[in-house]
Amino acid sequence: MKIAVCVKQIPDPAAPYDLDPDSHFVVRPNDQVLDDTDRYGVEVGLQLVEQVGEEATLTLVSMSPAGSLQGIRQALAMGADRAIVIDDETLRGADALTTAKVLAAALQEDGFDLVIAGTESTDGYAGVMPQQLAELLGVPSMSFARKVDRDGDTLRIERQTEDGYAVVEAPFPAVLTVTSGVVEPRYPNFKGIMQAKKKPIETRSCADLGVVPEVQQVIQSVEPIPARQAGEVVEDEGEGYLKIIEKLEEAKVI
Numbered sequence: 001m002k003i004a005v006c007v008k009q010i011p012d013p014a015a016p017y018d019l020d021p022d023s024h025f026v027v028r029p030n031d032q033v034l035d036d037t038d039r040y041g042v043e044v045g046l047q048l049v050e051q052v053g054e055e056a057t058l059t060l061v062s063m064s065p066a067g068s069l070q071g072i073r074q075a076l077a078m079g080a081d082r083a084i085v086i087d088d089e090t091l092r093g094a095d096a097l098t099t100a101k102v103l104a105a106a107l108q109e110d111g112f113d114l115v116i117a118g119t120e121s122t123d124g125y126a127g128v129m130p131q132q133l134a135e136l137l138g139v140p141s142m143s144f145a146r147k148v149d150r151d152g153d154t155l156r157i158e159r160q161t162e163d164g165y166a167v168v169e170a171p172f173p174a175v176l177t178v179t180s181g182v183v184e185p186r187y188p189n190f191k192g193i194m195q196a197k198k199k200p201i202e203t204r205s206c207a208d209l210g211v212v213p214e215v216q217q218v219i220q221s222v223e224p225i226p227a228r229q230a231g232e233v234v235e236d237e238g239e240g241y242l243k244i245i246e247k248l249e250e251a252k253v254i
C-alpha cells in the first residue's frame with residue numbers, strides 16, 4: 001500500500017513574518033518548519049503503515065521552496081520513508097488550485113493508494129487544496145476525519161460535523177483530510193532524527209511534471225488591521241441591563 005502525506009513547509013509561526021514590499025507575499029526564510037497541522041497527517045499515515053506491515057510505504061509530498069528542507073526532515077524523522085519536493089521559482093504566488101494541480105501531477109507520477117492532508121494550513125488557511133486534489137485525481141474525498149480505520153480495501157472515518165460525527169466509507173484510492181484531534185503525533189526520537197538525514201528527498205520542477213502553472217495570485221495591497229476601538233462602559237445603578245439589552249438590539253443579536 002502506497003500512502004502519500006501532503007506536508008507544507010511554512011515560516012516558523014513563532015517568528016514575525018515579513019512581507020515583500022513589491023509583491024506583498026510572505027518572505028519565505030530558508031529554514032522553514034513543518035506545518036504543525038501536518039504532523040497529524042504524518043501520524044495517521046504512520047499508524048496505517050504499521051497496521052498494514054512491510055509492504056506499506058509512506059512518502060511525503062510537498063510543494064515549497066526547498067531551502068534547508070528542515071520541515072521535511074522533521075516529518076522524515078517521525079518515520080516517513082522518503083519525500084518528493086516540488087520546487088520551482090515559477091510557483092511563487094501559486095494559489096490553492098495551482099498547488100493541487102502540481103501535487104496531483106507528482107502523485108500521479110509516483111502512484112498512490114491513499115493521500116492524506118491537513119484540513120487547512122496554518123499560514124494560508126485556504127482549506128480547499130485537498131478537495132481540489134481529490135477532484136483532479138478522480139478519487140473520493142474523505143474530509144474532516146476525527147477517527148480513521150482501514151478495513152481491507154475500505155477506508156472508514158468518523159467525519160466531524162457541527163453537531164457530532166458521520167461515519168463515511170470509501171474504497172481506496174482516496175484523499176483523506178484529518179483534524180488535529182485525530183491522533184497524538186509522535187515526537188521524533190534521536191534514532192529517527194539521525195535516520196532522517198539519510199532518507200531520500202527527490203526534487204521535481206514543473207517541467208519534470210509537465211505542469212505549466214496558470215493561476216497566479218496578485219496581492220494588490222496589504223493594510224494593517226485597524227486598532228480596536230475602546231469599548232463603552234455601562235454604569236450599572238440597578239438598570240444597567242436595560243442599556244445592554246438596547247445595545248444588543250441595536251446590534252441585531254436579539
Ligand SMILES: Cc1cc2nc3c(=O)[nH]c(=O)nc-3n(C[C@H](O)[C@H](O)[C@H](O)COP(=O)(O)OP(=O)(O)OC[C@H]3O[C@@H](n4cnc5c(N)ncnc54)[C@H](O)[C@@H]3O)c2cc1C
Binds near residue numbers: 008026035064096122
Ligand atoms: C516558490 C513558492 C512560494 C510559495 N509562497 C507561498 C506564500 O507566500 N504563502 C502561502 O501560503 N503559500 C505559499 N506557497 C505554497 C502554496 O502556494 C500554498 O501551499 C497553496 O496556496 C495552498 O494554500 P493553503 O496552504 O492555504 O491550502 P489549504 O487548503 O489550507 O491546505 C490544506 C492542506 O493541504 C496540504 N497542502 C497545502 N499546501 C501544500 C503544499 N504546498 N505542499 C504540500 N501540501 C500542501 C497540507 O496538508 C495542508 O494542511 C509557495 C509555494 C512555492 C513553491
